[in-house]
Amino acid sequence: TTTPSASADPAAGAAVKAADRAHVFHSWSAQGLIDPLPIAGAEGSYFWDYDGNRYLDFSSQLVNTNIGHQHPKVVAAIQEQAAKLCTIAPGFAVDVRSEAARLVAERTPGDLDKIFFTNGGAEAVENAVRMARLHTGRAKVLSAYRSYHGATATAINLTGDPRRWPSDTASAGVIHFWGPFLYRSAFHAENEQQECERALAHLEQTIAFEGPQSIAAIILETVPGTAGIMVPPAGYLAGVREICDRFGIVFILDEVMAGFGRTGAWFAADHFGVTPDLLTFAKGVNSGYVPLGGVAISAEIAATFDQRPYPGGLTYSGHPLACASAVATMNAMAEERIVENAAEIGETVIGPALHEIAARHPSVGEVRGMGVFWALDLVKNKETREPLVPYNASGAANAPMAEFAAACKSGGLWPFVNMNRTHVVPACTVTEAEAKEGLAALDQALTAADAHT
Numbered sequence: 001t002t003t004p005s006a007s008a009d010p011a012a013g014a015a016v017k018a019a020d021r022a023h024v025f026h027s028w029s030a031q032g033l034i035d036p037l038p039i040a041g042a043e044g045s046y047f048w049d050y051d052g053n054r055y056l057d058f059s060s061q062l063v064n065t066n067i068g069h070q071h072p073k074v075v076a077a078i079q080e081q082a083a084k085l086c087t088i089a090p091g092f093a094v095d096v097r098s099e100a101a102r103l104v105a106e107r108t109p110g111d112l113d114k115i116f117f118t119n120g121g122a123e124a125v126e127n128a129v130r131m132a133r134l135h136t137g138r139a140k141v142l143s144a145y146r147s148y149h150g151a152t153a154t155a156i157n158l159t160g161d162p163r164r165w166p167s168d169t170a171s172a173g174v175i176h177f178w179g180p181f182l183y184r185s186a187f188h189a190e191n192e193q194q195e196c197e198r199a200l201a202h203l204e205q206t207i208a209f210e211g212p213q214s215i216a217a218i219i220l221e222t223v224p225g226t227a228g229i230m231v232p233p234a235g236y237l238a239g240v241r242e243i244c245d246r247f248g249i250v251f252i253l254d255e256v257m258a259g260f261g262r263t264g265a266w267f268a269a270d271h272f273g274v275t276p277d278l279l280t281f282a283k284g285v286n287s288g289y290v291p292l293g294g295v296a297i298s299a300e301i302a303a304t305f306d307q308r309p310y311p312g313g314l315t316y317s318g319h320p321l322a323c324a325s326a327v328a329t330m331n332a333m334a335e336e337r338i339v340e341n342a343a344e345i346g347e348t349v350i351g352p353a354l355h356e357i358a359a360r361h362p363s364v365g366e367v368r369g370m371g372v373f374w375a376l377d378l379v380k381n382k383e384t385r386e387p388l389v390p391y392n393a394s395g396a397a398n399a400p401m402a403e404f405a406a407a408c409k410s411g412g413l414w415p416f417v418n419m420n421r422t423h424v425v426p427a428c429t430v431t432e433a434e435a436k437e438g439l440a441a442l443d444q445a446l447t448a449a450d451a452h453t
């Protein structure tokens with residue numbers, strides 16, 4: 001691998017940026033207002049630019065590089081598969097696809113034993129919703145405010161954050177409800193148990209007024225990620241499972257971000273002892289080395305499509321290079337105890353350090369999380385819990401978070417920042433030394449946020 005100092009070449013970086021600006025149209029961006037950082041290389045928990053700056057990646061890119069960058073076993077598996085068979089249509093039986101499906105089925109909870117592969121998370125959500133609608137013969141889908149499910153048609157409509165707004169008009173059949181989140185409770189609850197009971201009662205009322213016979217599915221992120229890493233109270237997911245069973249509603253858990261080690265378990269659902277009917281995954285299944293996602297399907301829903309065709313497919317469903325990288329990733333995670341590492345680092349290093357940091361910084365209102373999946377909720381005032389920046393702030397209104405992010409970067413830390421939150425989501429392979437290095441940089445950078453309290 002090229003080291004950061006060996007690759008320091010500002011002129012090459014400038015050329016990469018100029019080429020990008022000429023023809024690349026970027027996600028979620030006003031094209032004329034962005035300044036993408038040219039990247040020269042990456043390894044493990046780090047990536048670096050052409051100016052010789054190395055960043056400790058506390059965002060895991062988009063919370064997907066669970067095994068870090070350039071894992072040698074995964075790189076080798078992709079190379080070997082490329083030499084053997086680069087592509088084949090989804091209708092054929094191929095060793096590497098079957099093995100990827102077997103390994104996913106083995107790790108997912110309960111009887112989620114049939115795997116439909118997609119190219120990413122949004123397509124997984126689209127297909128899970130379609131399966132639920134066809135299985136039940138019903139149309140409506142309930143999803144939570146404070147959620148993210150992807151940027152394709154149904155997935156963005158299901159999403160409960162402002163990125164939904166410009167695409168909201170096609171949201172026929174999508175109903176939003178409030179999930180549990182004690183720190184900013186929609187139910188004026190005072191403790192986790194109240195929050196849980198009231199959130200379940202609210203969901204039941206929503207179902208009663210929408211008409212249970214019209215509802216195909218409830219979709220939830222097991223631990224909502226992008227919206228703030230809100231670990232649900234004990235009993236909530238089991239309560240939703242029971243409600244779904246009572247009304248014949250399909251329960252979809254979206255584990256695109258929370259799955260494959262992120263929470264210190266293979267799936268976040270494992271912490272809560274709940275098995276959904278459909279489970280969507282992507283990101284950590286192969287750390288994003290080749291685009292891959294999918295839906296793990298229960299025996300009952302799979303049976304719906306046993307004698308009747310499933311009306312959905314993708315040219316690259318179960319792509320050999322993606323499946324080879326997934327097999328190598330899942331095997332490496334088991335061999336190298338990567339899920340266990342995520343659990344241990346979270347419990348013994350990151351969690352305690354974040355609580356200690358929160359006690360010293362007036363801008364840190366709450367610490368939430370598990371494994372390598374943590375959020376700091378930044379506030380103007382710890383008493384009132386007023387967010388450090390207004391909801392969906394941009395431009396000047398977002399200056400405090402922009403200053404905080406800049407302080408992280410000048411300290412060699414690449415943060416994940418969304419609204420008034422920063423998330424601590426390093427690779428599941430992060431070492432104790434790396435975690436401590438990043439936490440020290442975070443601690444420093446928070447003084448920039450404190451200045452706005």
Ligand code: PMP
Pocket residue numbers: 062119120121122123125148149150151221225226254255256257258282283293
């Ligand atoms: N669901 C969840 C929970 C996610 O976090 C994401 C991506 N952040 C998606 C779905 C969409 O995945 P993708 O970007 O791969 O389409």
